[in-house]
Amino acid sequence: MILVLVLVTFVFGMKLAFPLPDRNFAEPQHRLPPDAAGALGQVVTPLLAAHGGESAVQPLSDGRDAFAARVLMARAAQVSIDAQYYIWQDDTTGLILLDELRAAAERGVRVRLLVDDNGIPGLDALLAELDAMPTADVRIFNPFTLRNPKLVSYLFDFSRLNRRMHNKSMTVDGMATIVGGRNIGDIYFEYGEGTHYFDVDALALGPIVEDVADSFDRYWNSASAYDADLLLDPPNAPALAEAGKAARNSSVGNGYLQVVAQSRLVERLKGGAMDLEWGRAELLVDDPAKGLGKARGEDKIVARLFELVGEVETKLDLVSAYFIPGERGTEALTALVRKGAQVRVLTNALEATDVMPVHAAYMGYRKPLLEGGVSLYELRAAREEHVRRSLPEVLSGSASGLHAKVFGLDGRRAFIGSFNLDPRSAQINTEMGLLIDSPTIAASLSEQLDVPSYAYHVTLDEAGELVWTNTPQVGPPLVYHEEPNTGLLMRGLTHLISWLPVEWML
Known part of the structure; x- marks a missing residue:
């Protein structure tokens, strides 16, 4: 009883000592009209006119191309940049891109940056500096009221802070947007030494851009978004430009800048050389009220995704870095197989995952899925080097872990976004993604799962036990009867974690 009293x-x-600000922001703000007369608008507008109001999508599977696209779009901006991200790292690419926003704001572009407070460690001072600029504003989603050490805030405000904004988008001049699974940071852009993620974004043009821009406004003006100056200390001396310069001058930064210098994104768009896929596009996005646990079931992405899965007739290909289907998802996937559809899933192997508890929860669904006819694949911790990768190569290369969330439906449509097939994406975090009519993307994804x-x-096997088979391009298949390339300690710890009642929050 005494312990309970102490905890209460x-x-x-702590809630009294570190309260939320008494207001969220000075005033609501809304997107600016698309700038058809700007540098980007002059390139995009003729393309849209030639395709009768359809949207266009170009997958960005190579991390360096994805980085270059963001830099070049920021440099082309003349009116507005609206960006929202779950993680923005204090590293080479994070500092370069943050400084690109500063440079855009300095030349008069209205910059709005919405970041989740769980993913910006070490950036308070630089974000405060950006926010202090006359044409830039920073808002923070579900902020930690105790800034240092931030994680202590979970002890007295867990129910709110457990809900994070997992969305990722960057929209420029209302003419082009990038949506997908990548956060901002070196590990997401695949360059240099160390671990990297495989991920996928989509560069999109056309009517879908307005939908993304409208969604950004809803999050920007939501009850979970707070003006940065209500939470962060005022900036001291300017440091962002110098931090960006130092990042560019580093060895890793030089490598990225070479990719930017060699990229011809705008020229390829203008010349019609980019392999854009035109068709219908639908934005799937959670109601931002989900960030406070107040979204209705029908206003969550998961409801629409279950509809889409139920509509599959012949083939469903799922790529999800974190995969915990739950009983409902397992039944939905095996029901498709009973209906005659082919269902294939790619997720991380234990050796490749960066979140062991997710793998621990996923393990319990492998046998029911396999018994129900679902084909399961687990990504090896691949570390082969490839300088460039086209979409048909997106699932191989230098990534040592999978971070992508891409779904192919009946070989005709594809989903690219931030949504993992797990309880956290379904019920806790906010998510977004693009559903696109794209036989090319769906076929490429399908090809990679062959x-x-x-x-x-x-x-x-015949005894009903799990078997892992690696079929290399050269040589005989390699067969494993335990989680491949893992030790007894790792496997034991994973099984121990699987007994914990935490699946609901993974």
Whole structure:
């Protein structure tokens, strides 16, 4: 009883000591009209006119291309940049891109940056400096009221802080947007030494851009978004430009700048050389009220995704870095198989995952899925080097872990976004993504799941036990009867975690 009293006193005391600001922001703000007369608008507008109001999508599977696209779009901006991200890292690419926003604001572009407070460690001072600029504003989603050490805030405000904004988008001049799975940081852009993620974004043009811009406004003016100056200390001396310069002058930064210098994104758009896929596009996005646990079931992405899965007739290909289907998802996938559809799933193997508890929860669904006829593949911790990768190569290369969330439906449509097939994406975090009519993307994804050499094929043997088979491009298949390339300690710890009642929050 005394312990309970102490805990209650602590929680209420900390809430009183570190309260949320009494207001969210000075005033609501809304997107500016598309700038058809600007540099980007002059390139995009003729393309749109030639395609009768359809939207266009270009996948960005290579991380360096994805970085270059963001830099070049920021430099082309003349009116507005609206960006929202779950993670913005204090590293080479994070500092370069943050400084690109500063440079755009300095030349008069209205910059709005919405960041989740869980993913910006070490950036308070630089974000405060950007926010202080006359044409730039920064807002923070579900902020930690205790700034240092931030994680202590979970002890007295867990129910709110457990809900994060996982969305990722960057929209420029109302004419072009990038939506997908990548956060901002070196590990997401695949360059240099160390671990990198495989991920996918989509560069989009056309009517879908207005939908993304409208969604940004809803989040920007939501009850979970707070003006940065209500939370962060005022900036001291200017430091952002110098930090950006130092990042560019680093060895890693020089490599990225070479990619930017060699990129011909705008020229390829203007000359019609970019392989854009034109058709219908639909934005799937959670109601921002989900950030406070107040979104209705029908206003969550997961409801629409279950509809789409139920509509599949012949083939469903799922790529999800974190995959916990739950009983409902397992039944939905196996029901498709019973209906005659082919269902294939690619997720991380234990050796490749960066979130062991997710793998621990996923393990319990492998046998039911396999018994129900679902084909399971688990990405190996691949570290081969490829300088460039086209979409048909997106699932191989230098990535040592999977971070992508891409779904192919009946070989005709594809979803690219931030949504993982797990309880956290479904019910806790806010998510977004693009559903596009794209036989090319769907076919490329399908092709990569045809006996992939970069992944283990997980099956059941005659005794009903799991077997992992790696079929290399050269040589005989390699067969494993335990989680491949893992030790007894890792496997034991994973099984121990699987017993914990935490699946609902993974």
